[in-house]
Each structure stands twice: as structure tokens, then as C-alpha cells.
Amino acid sequence: MSDLxxxxxxxxxxxxxxxxxxxxxxxxxxxxxxxxxxLERACERMPELSxxxxxxxxxxxxxxxxxxxxxxxxxxxxYDPGVDEEHHHLICEGCGLMKDVHAVTDPLGWxxxxxxxxxxxxxxxxxxxxxxxxxxxA
Amino acid sequence: MSDLxxxxxxxxxxxxxxxxxxxxxxxxxxxxxxxxxxLERACERMPELSxxxxxxxxxxxxxxxxxxxxxxxxxxxxYDPGVDEEHHHLICEGCGLMKDVHAVTDPLGWxxxxxxxxxxxxxxxxxxxxxxxxxxxA
DNA sequence: TTCTTTGTTTAGACATAGTCTAAGCTAGGA
DNA sequence: TCCTAGCTTAGACTATGTCTAAACAAAGAA
Numbered sequence: 031m032s033d034l035x036x037x038x039x040x041x042x043x044x045x046x047x048x049x050x051x052x053x054x055x056x057x058x059x060x061x062x063x064x065x066x067x068x069l070e071r072a073c074e075r076m077p078e079l080s081x082x083x084x085x086x087x088x089x090x091x092x093x094x095x096x097x098x099x100x101x102x103x104x105x106x107x108x109y110d111p112g113v114d115e116e117h118h119h120l121i122c123e124g125c126g127l128m129k130d131v132h133a134v135t136d137p138l139g140w141x142x143x144x145x146x147x148x149x150x151x152x153x154x155x156x157x158x159x160x161x162x163x164x165x166x167x168a
Numbered sequence: 169m170s171d172l173x174x175x176x177x178x179x180x181x182x183x184x185x186x187x188x189x190x191x192x193x194x195x196x197x198x199x200x201x202x203x204x205x206x207l208e209r210a211c212e213r214m215p216e217l218s219x220x221x222x223x224x225x226x227x228x229x230x231x232x233x234x235x236x237x238x239x240x241x242x243x244x245x246x247y248d249p250g251v252d253e254e255h256h257h258l259i260c261e262g263c264g265l266m267k268d269v270h271a272v273t274d275p276l277g278w279x280x281x282x283x284x285x286x287x288x289x290x291x292x293x294x295x296x297x298x299x300x301x302x303x304x305x306a
Numbered sequence: 307t308t309c310t311t312t313g314t315t316t317a318g319a320c321a322t323a324g325t326c327t328a329a330g331c332t333a334g335g336a
Numbered sequence: 337t338c339c340t341a342g343c344t345t346a347g348a349c350t351a352t353g354t355c356t357a358a359a360c361a362a363a364g365a366a
Contacts, residue, residue: 044362046314065353080316085353101242105324106352120279120287129285133278137294140271141258147267149258151298156275160289182333184343203324218345223324243353244323 033057034111037096051076052087053111062100062108062128102128102157118156124165131158171195172249175234189214190225191249200238200246200266240266240295256294262303269296 034057039045045053055072056063063071069084088109091097098110102121108128117130137154172195177183183191193210194201201209207222226247229235236248240259246266255268275292 044313046361048315066351078316082317082354083315086315089354099242101239104237104239104242104245107242118279120283120285120289122287129287131279131283131285133275133283134280135278137271137275137278138296140273140275140294141256141269141296142272145258145269145271146298147258147269148301149260149267149296149298150304151258151296153297154294155297156278156292156294158276158279158287158289159291159293160284160287163286166288182342184332186344204322216345220325220346221344224344227325 034091034096038091038094041094041096043090043094048076048079048083049087051079052084053091056088056091056097056109057111062110064106064108066106068109118158120158120160122162122165123159124161127162172229172234176229176232179232179234181228181232186214186217186221187225189217190222191229194226194229194235194247195249198268200248202244202246204244206247256296258296258298260300260303261297262299265300 034053035045035050038049038053043049051072052068055068055075065085065088068088069079069081072084073079088097088099092099092109096111098112100108100110100119102108102119103126110130112130116136117132120129120131121127133156137156138151141151141154172191173183173188176187176191181187189210190206193206193213203222203226206226207217207219210222211217226235226237230237230247234249236250238246238248238257240246240257241264250268254274255270258267258269259265271294275294276289279289279292
């Protein structure tokens, strides 16, 4: 059973069959899917699932704070269910492959007070870019 | 005269009137514009400038490595001419205001070798999020 | 059970951001 | 001058995401 579903239920959020399929699709993979990819995969289990439900559901999960929305390539957003675990992202500039990675310190501490422009800074995420093993050879 | 134009010329890249207006619009501001914002502002100086030219020109500048493409909000890309200067971005979650900031260490050093998954990692950028002074009151 | 209320899902229209195409234009070289 | 290569243009097209109105479903009240 999906841990994301458990977390969502705690918000008194109704777990309909559609929402369960979407949550399990999101969580059942190590890569971060786009909305269209989630729609496609979820439709294998529930063919009548509509595009609007997938977009609505993903946006609601993000609003509940249980899923992270990633805007890393400017084309489409990707969704990351690992919201509880502090991590960053490593992206291949050749093929777009994305991996979760863990850095050894918290980047919030790297930003001096005089660089904060009066902001209340709450989050920091690092995007590492490079070339994956396959794309280094090409 | 625009420093970006100087840098672009070094690539033997033809500086047409259209390209000059786009480059000067990009560089003449402290905020990072979207393509549509650049089009709008550049059209004040050159009304017949077309959308396609703006998009083509921005993509070519990015390909030449003289402008950075930022995908920070998942809606539209923004363009940053300050490619030579190491900096990161601070974004207000309330109003979308974006500021350039400078951190005290290079995040590349904080990614251990066993977290690199065989990638040749070349760049790291930090996105800080929070609320700007105006949005903290609201 | 049946009715009502509230929230969910759906198809498709719409909006926004960006790319492509085909034609015309322009600058520089022969 | 003409030729050629590359640049620019308008508008069609594609991709991604949002909105709307109607149908549907579940939970509580009578």
C-alpha cells in the first residue's frame, strides 16, 4: 500500500479510486514523471481516467504539501512524492535523466543575511547539472 | 554599449539590428524577463520585431553559452545575461519576485562522489524560496 | 429508503508558451 | 550587378495546462 496515500488521508482528503491510482503511479517509480506520463501510466489501470482529474489531483497534492512540483526543464512540470526527505536533483544535460541526490550540508546556511534582501527564506534546493555515464561517451 | 553584444560578436555571430535590440533589452534590466516580456519591451524600440525572431535569438544566445535559460516556475522560461558571474536565485512564493544572490560556497563541493552516480557534474545552482518583505505582511 | 447537499469526475473548450514553415528580405562576396 | 547564405516575418501548428458546465457519487437527514 502506498505511503503517499496514508499521508494524504491524514489531511481528511477523500481517497477516491482515481486519486489512489494517481498516487500509486506517482510513488511507484524512482523517476519523476510529468503529468502526461502519469496520465498515460494511470490509464493503463483505469482507462476512463480523465486528463483534468490528473491535473486537479496533482495540484491538490502539491497544495497539501505532500508532493513537490519540479520545474527543471521549462517544458513540463514533474512531480516528486518524496517531500519528507531532504534531497536535491541531478540532471543530465544530454538526455534529461534525473536522479535524486543528497548533499552533505543544508544550502540555507550558505546564504548570508545581507544577501537575503529582507526575505523570509524557507527553502533551498540545488540543481546539479552534468552528463550521465551514457552521455559522456556520446 | 552592451557588454553582451561584445561577447556575442566574439562568436562571429552577426549582430543585426533585431539581435542588438534583443540583447540590449536583456541586459538593460536587473530582473530576468520572459521571452514575451522581452518581445514587448523590444517592440517599443522596434515595433515590427516578430515573436519568432525573439525566440530564435534567445535560443541562439543560450546555445552560444552567453545567456542562461532559467526554468524556475514551470510557466515560462526566463533569460539571464549574467552568465559569467557565479550567482543563484531567490524567489518570492507570494508574488514571484526574483533576485540574484551570492552564496558563500560552491555547492559543487557539497555533493559527495558516491552521490554522483557516475555523472560528470559541471554546474550547480541553488534556488532559494521564501517571502519578500511585501508578501510577509500580507 | 429516498432526498439533499457537497464534493468529484468528465469531455471538451479555452489559454498560454513555444516551435515550425514557407516566403520574402538583406548583406556580403564574386 | 547578381548570387548565395543567412535572417526575419506572419501565421499555422504543437504542447502543456486550466476552466467550465454537466453528470456523477457519497454521506447525512428525514
